[in-house]
Amino acid sequence: KAGVTQTPRYLIKTRGQQVTLSCSPISGHRSVSWYQQTPGQGLQFLFEYFSETQRNKGNFPGRFSGRQFSNSRSEMNVSTLELGDSALYLCASSLAGVTDTQYFGPGTRLTVL
Amino acid sequence: AQKITQTQPGMFVQEKEAVTLDCTYDTSDPSYGLFWYKQPSSGEMIFLIYQGSYDQQNATEGRYSLNFQKARKSANLVISASQLGDSAMYFCAMREGGGNTNAGKSTFGDGTTLTVKP
Numbered sequence: 001k002a003g004v005t006q007t008p009r010y011l012i013k014t015r016g017q018q019v020t021l022s023c024s025p026i027s028g029h030r031s032v033s034w035y036q037q038t039p040g041q042g043l044q045f046l047f048e049y050f051s052e053t054q055r056n057k058g059n060f061p062g063r064f065s066g067r068q069f070s071n072s073r074s075e076m077n078v079s080t081l082e083l084g085d086s087a088l089y090l091c092a093s094s095l096a097g098v099t100d101t102q103y104f105g106p107g108t109r110l111t112v113l
Numbered sequence: 114a115q116k117i118t119q120t121q122p123g124m125f126v127q128e129k130e131a132v133t134l135d136c137t138y139d140t141s142d143p144s145y146g147l148f149w150y151k152q153p154s155s156g157e158m159i160f161l162i163y164q165g166s167y168d169q170q171n172a173t174e175g176r177y178s179l180n181f182q183k184a185r186k187s188a189n190l191v192i193s194a195s196q197l198g199d200s201a202m203y204f205c206a207m208r209e210g211g212g213n214t215n216a217g218k219s220t221f222g223d224g225t226t227l228t229v230k231p
Contacts, residue, residue: 033219043204043221056217088156098217099146099165099210104158 001027004093004105012111018079021108025072025093031055032074033102034066037088046089049074050096078110086112116140117205119222126195127230133180134190134225136205144210147188149179152224153201161203164188195229202226 005024013019025032034046045058049068066076072093078085088109092102118137126132138147149161164172164179172179180189192199205222209215 031217033217035219035221042223045218045220048217050217056215058218090158092158092219097210099144099208101146101148101160101163102208102219103160104150106155106157109156 004091004103006089006091006105006108008108009106010109010111012113013081014113015081015083017081018077019081019110021076021078021089021091021110023074023076023091023093023105025074025091026103028095029093029103030072030096031094031100031102032068032072033092033094034074034076035090035092036060037090037107038086043090046076055098081112083112086110116220117207117222119205119225121225122223123226123228125228125230126192128197129194131191131193132195132227134192134203134205134227136188136190136222138186138188138205138207140186140207140209142209142215146208146210147179147181148206148208148219149177149188149190150204150206151199151201152204158204162190192227197229197231200227200229 031050033048036044047057048055052068063079068074088107090107092104094100094102145166147164151159162174162177178191202224204224
């Protein structure tokens with residue numbers, strides 16, 4: 001079974017631009033979560049989607065948004081990019097339950113100049 | 114308050130020896146899952162092992178075992194017979210269940226960098 005895929009793998013943007021990241025979960029998984037990883041803040045939970053609905057969210061500004069499609073694929077959008085948004089963005093999928101094991105994709109490394 | 118604490122920023126172990134990575138957690142939710150992940154320098158997060166809060170026995174997966182002490186709120190990872198390829202960052206994580214607002218959120222510790230010496 002194919003794992004979690006994320007596109008693109010690398011991205012360079014400038015301040016003020018917006019970016020959309022994509023995540024395709026493992027087949028059969030209905031939950032997708034997004035995380036931001038930086039050297040200073042570690043791994044921070046952004047939000048989780050289940051059956052096209054946001055089930056939970058972390059403490060990030062409204063510039064960070066996401067959505068999930070009927071096939072469970074998810075996108076994450078960051079508007080008005082700031083230098084501090086430079087990070088590795090990780091997507092994880094799980095079956096459905098809130099304590100189910102999450103399997104991560106390879107991540108998208110975003111650099112904001 | 115931080116919910117996952119990993120007190121060992123870095124650890125060294127000799128190849129073929131066993132090593133224990135510490136993790137303590139904090140939650141008032143009776144239903145939760147505890148996880149360990151490995152992150153090599155490539156960046157991908159690799160799932161290693163899972164322990165449910167209601168599981169009576171410690172989880173094992175090959176060379177990995179989880180020493181679950183519920184009363185002490187600790188979930189230490191034991192790696193037996195270390196290999197050079199085990200050198201990586203290791204994260205302990207928790208997902209809370211129940212009906213609270215944190216349901217589904219994963220909280221990660223700061224990680225432990227493990228270096229296996231030949």
